[in-house]
Amino acid sequence: MLNPVNLLRQLGSRMVEGIWRLGYATRFFGAVLLNSGAALRRYPLTLREIYFSGVLSLIIIMVSGLFVGLVLGLQGYEILQRYGSAEQLGTMVALSLLRELGPVVAALLFASRAGSAITAEIGLMKATEQLKAMDMMAVDPVARVVVPRFWGGVIAMPILATLFSAMGIFGGWLIGVVAIGVDDGSFWSQMQASVEFGHDVWNGLVKSFVFGAAVALIAVFEGYDSEPTAEGVSRAITRTVVTSALAILALDFVLTSFMFRGTS
Amino acid sequence: MLDDALVHVENLRFDYGGKPVLQGINMRIPRGKVVAIMGGSGCGKTTLLRCIGGQLRPTGGKIVVDGQTVSTMNQSGIYAMRRRMGMLFQFGALFTDMSVFENVAFPLREHTDLPESLIRDLVLMKLQAVGLRGARDLMPNSLSGGMARRVALARAVAxxxxxxxxxxxxxxxxxxxxxxxxxxxxxxxxxxxxxxxMVTHDVQESLLIVDYIFFISEGKVVAEGTPDEIRHSSDPFVHQFVHAEADGPVPFHIKATPIMDDLFGGRHA
Amino acid sequence: MSRTTLDLWVGFFVAIGIAALLFLALKVGSFSGVQMEQTYQLQAKFDNIGGLKVKGPVKSAGVVVGRVTDIRFDPDTYEAVVVLAIDSRFTFPKDTFASIYTSGLLGDQYVGLEPGGDERKLAAGDTVFKTQSAVVLEKLVSQFLFNKAAEGQDQK
Incomplete structure (x- = not known):
């Protein structure tokens, strides 16, 4: 079993397989974009998917945002008061949320809540031959099923991340100002002085848009590419969550190094 | 006679992963008839159906449907052709997120600009034809297997x-x-x-309703005929199939070494 | 689900999204970077800029009036050339004094402009001649110690 030649061969075939899938995924992405025009003209379908991936994720996103804000408030105060700058709490909470935690945590939650649902839905449609049936009715399943789900996710994600950040800042305010007693005025004014809309808020939005596109693409691809069995679908769901999480964190590093390098 | 047959299949071959599945199928399917394609599991009959519908591209040979060659068409040509085709899948393949009514309305909404009132009338007529007009508001997961198949039939003929x-x-x-x-x-x-x-392996039911039957085995048409001819066929394969005999030209045992060798082979050594 | 209810939910979703964005824009952030679309450039030469960085603020009387857009080293005079983009709503006299300050004890450094009394105004591309370099903490400390030591010797 531990024959080095075999091991090497397995490694090689894994890599070839991976590159194969990457190429297929790229071609699939192209097909999604090509079919976007026609599908977006039928916006009720996309609206439906915004409902499923956006509205149904509202509760988890807002509650998580609130808790993350509460924790940030507590930890931030604990650290900042050592340096006698507790009034900077607002700045710390707002910047951490807007730049990193809002887009990243919201995207991770989105991947496990909406992304897995999208994969499951498309995978089951494939397993029960619904996609083939649609294709036989001369309706392209990519345009009818995949594209609305992709754009639904892309549109919902920045809205969810924005809500997450807003709820988090509210949570930080609850802990910092209401519970601990940091001065309300300096909490907001320090925050306003160092948070810039064009830089911090906008870059956070761009991040969440990119994450949304990545998660939505991974989710629809894994569903569409899943093996048409119950087992295959459950494996595809796992892959969606794992691949999305990795993609989000890797993209976050790339985007951050472009956006926030060397500037305050 | 080319004009009285809707579907021509000429010397159709199909390989799957280097393994031949269909090896030279020839058949004519006349207009207005119900034709059954029969054979054991895995003989390639579903593959044949997929080729006729343009979902699989044959490795060789030719399929002509209504004067048009399916095997050389591009995607838009195939889609244009499929608007005049209906297909019923094995378990119905109803859209699970739509009601019975919406399932039957789906092809109409996708391919026509008919007003809602007309779509409603058409859908109700199709559902009436399969006896399920009263089930229009149900969701597919609350239907029995037979009902789901009837709804899928209504959708296929929409x-x-x-x-x-x-x-x-x-x-x-x-x-x-x-x-x-x-x-x-x-x-x-x-x-x-x-x-x-109709692709099936249910002989008795098929003999009652079809006009003509093709038997396929190992990727080839091995027998064909009207139900009467089939019933009285002396062909050993057809006889085995129609009378559901366990052994015959389709052997009960998969090829193996003689059982004595297998059981006692070890002791001889 | 009928389409009208769905529309209502998606509408609600988008509306609270916009509300959250407005909250971030108005209550959390400031638009200082966005407002200054019309700017003109001034140059200022310093012996030492300390920790001043590109995009750092330019303030006059404590109000942000511009940004640092470029910092270069002049190989002839061995000075730092700082390019300032000033909001074109504001003009400053020719004898304006440019200094590098630190906000708070350990905060970021910024360029402060103190207007003089000259009638003529600085125009785009002009150079501010009267400058004062950044205070380098180490220098200050060593100066302080040196003075103390000198005092001690005098008292002897």
């Missing part, structure tokens, strides 16, 4: 196709539902003036 294909329409049905589906296939075909191709 656009009044000239060619209807059935992939194993009888699988997993109780005898009553089975009879109902069989009768519906025959009645709808005659009422619409369509042509039907």
């Amino acid at each position: 656009l009044d196709p000239s060619l209807i294909m059935y992939d194993e329409p009888f699988t997993g049905l109780d005898p009553i539902s089975l009879g109902v589906i069989g009768q519906l296939i025959r009645r709808l075909n005659d009422a619409l003036g369509a042509t039907s191709i």
Whole structure:
């Protein structure tokens, strides 16, 4: 079993397989974009998917945002008061949320809540031959099923991340100002002085848009590419969550190094 | 005679992963008839149906449907052709996120600009034809297997196709539902003036309703004929199939070394 | 689900999204970077800029009036050339004094402009001649110690 030649061969075939899938995924992405025009003209379908991936994720996103804000408030105060700058709490909470935690945590939650649902839905449609049936009715399943789900996710994600950040800042305010007693005025004014809309808020939005596109693409691809069995679908769901999480964190590093390098 | 046949299949070959599945199929399917394609599991009959519908591209040979060559068409040509085809999948393949009504309305909404009132009338007529007008508001997961298949049938004929294909329409049905589906296939075909191709291994039900039967084994047509000819066929394969005998040209045992060698081979050594 | 209810939910979703964005824009952030679309450039030469960085603020009387857009080293005079983009709503006299300050004890450094009394105004591309370099903490400390030591010797 531990024959080095075999091991090497397995490694090689894994890599070839991976590159194969990457190429297929790229071609699939192209097909999604090509079919976007026609599908977006039928916006009720996309609206439906915004409902499923956006509205149904509202509760988890807002509650998580609130808790993350509460924790940030507590930890931030604990650290900042050592340096006698507790009034900077607002700045710390707002910047951490807007730049990193809002887009990243919201995207991770989105991947496990909406992304897995999208994969499951498309995978089951494939397993029960619904996609083939649609294709036989001369309706392209990519345009009818995949594209609305992709754009639904892309549109919902920045809205969810924005809500997450807003709820988090509210949570930080609850802990910092209401519970601990940091001065309300300096909490907001320090925050306003160092948070810039064009830089911090906008870059956070761009991040969440990119994450949304990545998660939505991974989710629809894994569903569409899943093996048409119950087992295959459950494996595809796992892959969606794992691949999305990795993609989000890797993209976050790339985007951050472009956006926030060397500037305050 | 080319004009009285809707579907021509000439020397069709199909390989899957280097393994030949279909090896030179020839058949003519006349207009207005219900034709069954039979054979054991894995003999390539579903593959044949997929090739006729343009979902699989054959490795060699030619398929002509209504004067057009399917095997050389591009995607938009195939989609144009499929608007005149209906297909019933093995387990119905109803859209699980839509009601019965919306399922039947789906092809109409996708391919026509008919006003809502007209779509409603058409859908109710199709559902009436399969006896399920009262089930229009149900969701597919609350339907029995037979009912789901009837809804799928109504959906397949929603656009009044000239060619209807059935992939194993009888699988997993109780005898009553089975009879109902069989009768519906025959009645709808005659009422619409369509042509039907049915892939199945249910011999008894098929013999009652079809006009012509092709037997396929190992990727080739091994026998064909009308139900009467088939019933009285002396061909050993057909005889085995029709009378459901365990052993015959299709052997009971998979090829293996003689059992004595297997059982006692070890001791001889 | 009928389409009208769905529309209502999606509408609600988008509306609270916009509300959250407005909250971030108005209550959390400031638009200082966005407002200054019309700017003109001034140059200022310093012996030492300390920790001043590109995009750092330019303030006059404590109000942000511009940004640092470029910092270069002049190989002839061995001075730092700082390019300032000033909001074109504001003009400053020719004898304006540019200094590098630190906000708070350990905060970021910024360029402060103190207007003089000259009638003529600085125009785009002009150079501010009267400058004062950044205070380098180490220098200050060593100066302080040196003075103390000198005092001690005097008292002897």
